[in-house]
Amino acid sequence: MAFDLDMIKKVYARLGSRVEAARNATGKPLTLTEKILYTHLTEGDAAHAYKRGVDYVDFAPDRVAMQDATAQMALLQFMQAGRPQVAVPSTVHCDHLIQAKIGADTDLTTAKDQNKEVYDFLASVSDKYGIGFWKPGAGIIHQVVLENYAFPGGMMIGTDSHTPNAGGLGMVAIGVGGADACDVMAGLPWELKFPKLIGVKLTGKLSGWASAKDVILVVAGILTVKGGTGAIVEYFGEGARSLSATGKGTICNMGAEIGATTSIFGYDEKSEAYLRGTERAEIADLANTVKEHLTGDPEVYANPELYFDQVIEINLSELEPHVNGPFTPDLAWPISKFANAVKENNWPTKLEVGLIGSCTNSSYEDITRAASIASQAIEKNIKTEAEFTITPGSELVRYTVERDGYLKTFESMGGVVLANACGPCIGQWARHTDDPTRKNSIITSFNRNFAKRQDGNPNTHAFVASPEIVTAFVIAGDLTFNPLTDSLKNKDGQFVKFDEPLGIELPVKGFAVEDAGYQAPAEDGSKVEVKVDPKSTRLQLLDPFTPWEGTDITGLKLLIKAKGKCTTDHISMAGPWLKFRGHLDNISNNMLIGAINYFNDKADTVKNALTGKYGPVPATQRDYKANGIGSIVVGDENYGEGSSREHAAMEPRHLGVRAILVKSFARIHETNLKKQGMLGLTFANPADYDKILEDDTFDIIGLQSFAPGKPLQVVIHHKGGLTDTIDVNHTYNAQQIEWFKAGGALNIIRNQQHA
Ligand code: MIC
Numbered sequence: 001m002a003f004d005l006d007m008i009k010k011v012y013a014r015l016g017s018r019v020e021a022a023r024n025a026t027g028k029p030l031t032l033t034e035k036i037l038y039t040h041l042t043e044g045d046a047a048h049a050y051k052r053g054v055d056y057v058d059f060a061p062d063r064v065a066m067q068d069a070t071a072q073m074a075l076l077q078f079m080q081a082g083r084p085q086v087a088v089p090s091t092v093h094c095d096h097l098i099q100a101k102i103g104a105d106t107d108l109t110t111a112k113d114q115n116k117e118v119y120d121f122l123a124s125v126s127d128k129y130g131i132g133f134w135k136p137g138a139g140i141i142h143q144v145v146l147e148n149y150a151f152p153g154g155m156m157i158g159t160d161s162h163t164p165n166a167g168g169l170g171m172v173a174i175g176v177g178g179a180d181a182c183d184v185m186a187g188l189p190w191e192l193k194f195p196k197l198i199g200v201k202l203t204g205k206l207s208g209w210a211s212a213k214d215v216i217l218v219v220a221g222i223l224t225v226k227g228g229t230g231a232i233v234e235y236f237g238e239g240a241r242s243l244s245a246t247g248k249g250t251i252c253n254m255g256a257e258i259g260a261t262t263s264i265f266g267y268d269e270k271s272e273a274y275l276r277g278t279e280r281a282e283i284a285d286l287a288n289t290v291k292e293h294l295t296g297d298p299e300v301y302a303n304p305e306l307y308f309d310q311v312i313e314i315n316l317s318e319l320e321p322h323v324n325g326p327f328t329p330d331l332a333w334p335i336s337k338f339a340n341a342v343k344e345n346n347w348p349t350k351l352e353v354g355l356i357g358s359c360t361n362s363s364y365e366d367i368t369r370a371a372s373i374a375s376q377a378i379e380k381n382i383k384t385e386a387e388f389t390i391t392p393g394s395e396l397v398r399y400t401v402e403r404d405g406y407l408k409t410f411e412s413m414g415g416v417v418l419a420n421a422c423g424p425c426i427g428q429w430a431r432h433t434d435d436p437t438r439k440n441s442i443i444t445s446f447n448r449n450f451a452k453r454q455d456g457n458p459n460t461h462a463f464v465a466s467p468e469i470v471t472a473f474v475i476a477g478d479l480t481f482n483p484l485t486d487s488l489k490n491k492d493g494q495f496v497k498f499d500e501p502l503g504i505e506l507p508v509k510g511f512a513v514e515d516a517g518y519q520a521p522a523e524d525g526s527k528v529e530v531k532v533d534p535k536s537t538r539l540q541l542l543d544p545f546t547p548w549e550g551t552d553i554t555g556l557k558l559l560i561k562a563k564g565k566c567t568t569d570h571i572s573m574a575g576p577w578l579k580f581r582g583h584l585d586n587i588s589n590n591m592l593i594g595a596i597n598y599f600n601d602k603a604d605t606v607k608n609a610l611t612g613k614y615g616p617v618p619a620t621q622r623d624y625k626a627n628g629i630g631s632i633v634v635g636d637e638n639y640g641e642g643s644s645r646e647h648a649a650m651e652p653r654h655l656g657v658r659a660i661l662v663k664s665f666a667r668i669h670e671t672n673l674k675k676q677g678m679l680g681l682t683f684a685n686p687a688d689y690d691k692i693l694e695d696d697t698f699d700i701i702g703l704q705s706f707a708p709g710k711p712l713q714v715v716i717h718h719k720g721g722l723t724d725t726i727d728v729n730h731t732y733n734a735q736q737i738e739w740f741k742a743g744g745a746l747n748i749i750r751n752q753q754h755a
C-alpha cells in the first residue's frame, strides 16, 4: 500500500481538538483552510490567533512530493543535512525529463537512456533515505499524488508550483523550493506567512461545454497573475459539491497561475467517490468519521464576506467556456468574444497544434469529454485540420482509457499519444515546424502559456482552454471558430455542428493498471551508496555558499534591469536546460537569458561595466565574479512568477549576484532567494525603479542592523558623481535574517549537524 494510513489516523485524531482550540482562540467560526492550518501547526502553537498576511507560522506538513527536475537539487541539499532517513513520507516522480518527439514508447525509451545518470541518482538517493520512487513513465507528479497520496484535511509541500492540485481532494498542498523540502524531510518545521483567504462561492451546476477548467480560467481573469499572492483560495457552495474530484483538482492546480499559495475544496460525496474509485476506501471511511471538520463551518459559508478577505461568486449554470492567452494565463476570453479578439489583435487565426493532457487536465473525465468530441469528427466525417497530441497524466489513467477505447478514438482522428509526462508543457517538445520565424498559434489544456514555454519559439501564440474545447479547435483548425454555435463543412460537403461533450467522471469498470511504476525504498538504506561522478555534466555535489561578510555591501554593478514580465522561465529557462537541473554551475549558464534588458529591449544582452561592451548575462556575471565584484539585479512587478524552481535563486547566488531589487516578488521565488542567503528587496517607492540607470553602482546600507520590518537603504551612484539614496523594504523575519547571515539556510542545518 502506497499511502500511510497511520499518518492519516494521527492527523484525524488531533483535528477535532485543534479546530476547537482555534475556534476559541479566534472567537469565530472557521473556514476549512484555517481548520487544516491549525491542525498542522507545530506542537504548542494551536491556541494563538494569527494575523493573516502578517505573522510567520511554523507548520509540520504530512508529506513531501518532488518531481525529477527539482528533486535533484532538493536531494543534493538533503544529502548535506546529514540525516539517515526522511522524517516524513516523501516521494520522487520522474516526469519532467521525458522529451516528446515521436510517441509514448520511443520517447520513453530515449529518455531512460539519455537521463540514465539522473534517474539512477534519484533512485539510489530515494532508496537510501526511505523515499518512494515513481519511475519514468509512471506519470506526472500531481496526477500520481492525487491518485495515491492526497487526503482530505492533510498538508503537503511539493517542489513544484502545481502541487496545489491535491486541493481538489481537500488537502492544503503548497509548492515550495527544494530547500524548503529539504528542511521538512530533515524534520524541521516549515514556515509560511499565515495566508489571507479568498472565498469563491460556486452556485448552479455545469452543463454543456462548460467545464471545471473554465472556472479557473474565469478566476484567473478576475484575479490576474498577482491577485492570489499571499492567499489561499477556498471554494465552496452547491456548485463546488457538484464538481468531480478531478475537476476540483484542475481548478486548484491552475490556481498557481494567479499566484495563490494554494487552493482547496472541502470533502464531499465526490471526494469520497474518488477515494473509493482509486482503492482508498479506508481513507474515505476514516474521513467520514471527521466529516464536519473537513469543510468550513456553516456560518462561514452563509456569510462569507465576514470571514474571507475577498469573496468571488460564480454561477456555474451561466458559465461560458473560456480561452485564455496568448502569452499570459490571465487574459481571459469568453468563447463568444474570442473570435473577435483573435481578429482584432491580429493573432494567427490558423491553429497549428492542439495539445491536451498535462497535470492540469488529464483525468478520466477530461479524456472522455475530449474523446466525445473527437469521435464526432469520425462519425460526422469531418477532416481534422490541426496536429493533435495527448499526454495522459498517469499510467493508471492511460491504461484505463486505452482499455476503454478512448486512445483509439484519438488516434483515428489523427492524434498522437505521448508519454505520461510533462513533455510539451515544459518545453520538452521537439516540435517540427517548417518556419520558426512565422507567427503561429497553438492551443493547450495546460496551465502556463508564457512566451517560448512550449516550443522555445517566441513567435508561438499559446492559448489555454479545456480539453474538449482544444479538441474541437483541433478539428476546425481555426481560432475564429466557435464550437458552440458554428458549423464545419465535412468531407461530403455538408455543414455539421458538434454536439455537446459528454464525460464520465470515474470509469464504470473501475481503474486498471498493469505496472503503475512505483518502487518502494529499501527497509534499511544505510548500505545504499549514492555515487556522483565528479566529471558529470549533469550532477554536481554542492559546495556551501559563503556567509555574509558582516559589513554593508558596496560597489555592486548592475547586472540587468529587467523590463516587464520576468518569470522563472525568463530567469532559468526549462526546455533544453532541464538536463542541467542537478548541476549548478552548468545550469547557471542560462541565468536570466530570457529577461528583457530595460535599456535596449533585448534578451541576453547587457553592458559589462568593466569593459563597456555588451554581452550575454551569464558571461557578464562570470566576469564580475572572476574580478571579485558583486552585482544586483533590478526587476519589475511579480518578479519570479511561475515555477518553484530554486535554480532561479541559486544561479544568481552561485555567480555572485548579491541582491535582487524589484517592485514586487512572487511568493515561492522570494522564499527561495531567502533560503539561499540572497537579499530579496523591494522598492519602498516603486517609482524608484525609474532612477536605476545602466552605468550605476550600488551600496546596500543598514545590514549590520538588519531587522524584521526595518527598511534598508540603497545608495545609487550614477555616472558623473550624482547619487540617490532610496529606501528598500524586505520581508525577512528573524530566522530568515539568520539564513542571510549564515550564507543560506542549509549552512545552519549543516552547522547544527556538526555541532
Ligand atoms: C512548471 O510547470 O513550470 C514546472 C516545470 O513544473 C515547474 C517546476 C520546475 O521548474 O521544475 C513548477 O511549476 O514549479
Ligand code: SF4
Pocket: 096, 140, 141, 160, 162, 358, 359, 360, 421, 422, 425, 426, 446, 447, 448
Ligand atoms: Fe509538468 Fe506542466 Fe504540470 Fe509543470 S505544469 S508539472 S511542467 S505538466
